[in-house]
Amino acid sequence: MGSRVDLTAAAAELLARLEARHGPLMFHQSGGCCDGSSPMCFPAGDFVTSEADIRLATLTGEGFTPIEFWMSTAQYAYWKHTHLTVDVVAGRGSGFSVEAPEGVRFLIRSRLMTEEELIEYDLL
Template sequence: MGGSRVDLTPQAAQLLCRLRAVHGPLMFHQSGGCCDGSSPMCFPLGEFKLGGSDVHLGDLAVDGLAEPVQVWMSRAQFEYWRHTHLTIDVVPGRGSGFSVEAPEGVRFLIRSRLLTEQELLELDGSVG
């Protein structure tokens, strides 16, 4: 999928629709921490305070949601992952207590692949 740094699986999209009904508009933040900090964290939009050290990777259009789900990453982590395409998935298990899916018995997970040269050309300058 050219022109995009981030996508999600159908299972993750379904979970986001359920979570949106409970928590309102949502956002993701991917930090560079260890353990749960290396998983994408899902928050009600605006609950996680963003700053100059965060990079906006893109917005996920989810069928059934009126608004896109923003995806952010710490700038330090982005320096490591800038050449990858990320897909947000969901797997059984317990993630961080701070991420809104934790009570569901599942956790969000990042799957990655290297961007193609064409994708990198299309994305050049799109993140800041």
């Protein structure tokens, strides 16, 4: 199975630098407004997940340990037919996400899944 969530090269490079500073990391994507609709990056375990969240992927790359990507189940109901890519852009994000002091923020780029992906994830 492929991954439902990918990283751009820029996001992977930033994650390696952030892990060197903060230790292992995790992402959570909520369905909130404003910064709450951006993927939030925390030291692993700092955001407590529950049955109200679903683990969509474990992101891997050079220079950092595997990073779990979580989403609220309510948001997943809207986004389950999309493939997500974590990217990074200039600009200030949330004060709670570890990249905020870097002058950049993570964001999600999405596309509808292909028919093959929908079959692979049992969404048809």
